[in-house]
Amino acid sequence: xxxxxxxxxxxNCLIALFGYRVLFRSRYLFSxxxxxxxxxxxxxxxxxxxxxxLFYLFSNHFNVISFMNLLIGVAIGVxxxxxxxxxxxxxxxxxxxxxxxMGTMIGAVSLDPTICSLPAQIYNQQELVLFFGLFGxxxxxxxxxxxxxxxxx
Amino acid sequence: xxxxxxxFIYMNLVVALLTYIYFYKRRKLIGFHLGMNIxxxxxxxxxxxxxxxxxxxFPLHFLEITIIATLTGLIIGSLFGGLFDYQTLLTGFINGLxxxxxxxxxxxxxxxxxxxxxxxxxxxxxxxLLILSSKNSS
Numbered sequence: 292x293x294x295x296x297x298x299x300x301x302x303n304c305l306i307a308l309f310g311y312r313v314l315f316r317s318r319y320l321f322s323x324x325x326x327x328x329x330x331x332x333x334x335x336x337x338x339x340x341x342x343x344x345l346f347y348l349f350s351n352h353f354n355v356i357s358f359m360n361l362l363i364g365v366a367i368g369v370x371x372x373x374x375x376x377x378x379x380x381x382x383x384x385x386x387x388x389x390x391x392x393m394g395t396m397i398g399a400v401s402l403d404p405t406i407c408s409l410p411a412q413i414y415n416q417q418e419l420v421l422f423f424g425l426f427g428x429x430x431x432x433x434x435x436x437x438x439x440x441x442x443x444x
Numbered sequence: 445x446x447x448x449x450x451x452f453i454y455m456n457l458v459v460a461l462l463t464y465i466y467f468y469k470r471r472k473l474i475g476f477h478l479g480m481n482i483x484x485x486x487x488x489x490x491x492x493x494x495x496x497x498x499x500x501x502f503p504l505h506f507l508e509i510t511i512i513a514t515l516t517g518l519i520i521g522s523l524f525g526g527l528f529d530y531q532t533l534l535t536g537f538i539n540g541l542x543x544x545x546x547x548x549x550x551x552x553x554x555x556x557x558x559x560x561x562x563x564x565x566x567x568x569x570x571x572x573l574l575i576l577s578s579k580n581s582s
Contacts, residue, residue, distance in 0.1 A: 407552040
């Protein structure tokens, strides 16, 4: 189970690095508004997917990983948001933190559905972990394609 | 009472369709800042309403409801944002996606008649405020 989650995590990191490289090359073309929207979109989806997979890998240490996830989300937001100026930096910090908290929540619910008062025996645990990993990968691909397509419009 | 909650989804979609027709007629008069707010509010509120009501009706199908709520929020946000610009389309897309992936968990944690009625009141009020603000600004 761990190898599948690790493969999905590495694929997500490669997609995020490829998108960041394309955006970094054309950062002098950004207007003020387009930088804001890039920082919101990229910070939300990248930190959501990466912290979700990290929670699956280290789910035994809940306190440490939920603190580290927030720091990783804010670091991703700062990295994407610092492409243009300080206004997009603030938007990147906010959206990265929001995505990180939401990814941690999705991971905790899918490992133990009784904390949301769902019935416990509806799915087994591997099915939920596989579903959220692959669905997050699909959403990440779709968002990256839409975001890179906006450089051509 | 709880078997009538499915009517609320139908009511939400009808309100969204009427608001879409209203904005389609005056989309040339609305600037991009108001357009961004319109896309975010419409996609997020429709996604939250669909997820919360469907998880109350069918509490045993968690995965399917997550897919349906996420796709609904994504499509409605993209439609409302696509009226104006490509960048408003991106804003509506990402907000509908985040709200839709979160909404079945909210609905499973906080269920009950009072919560759903309050949510419906807030959503219809938000759509009314959108129409009012577009009427004031142009």
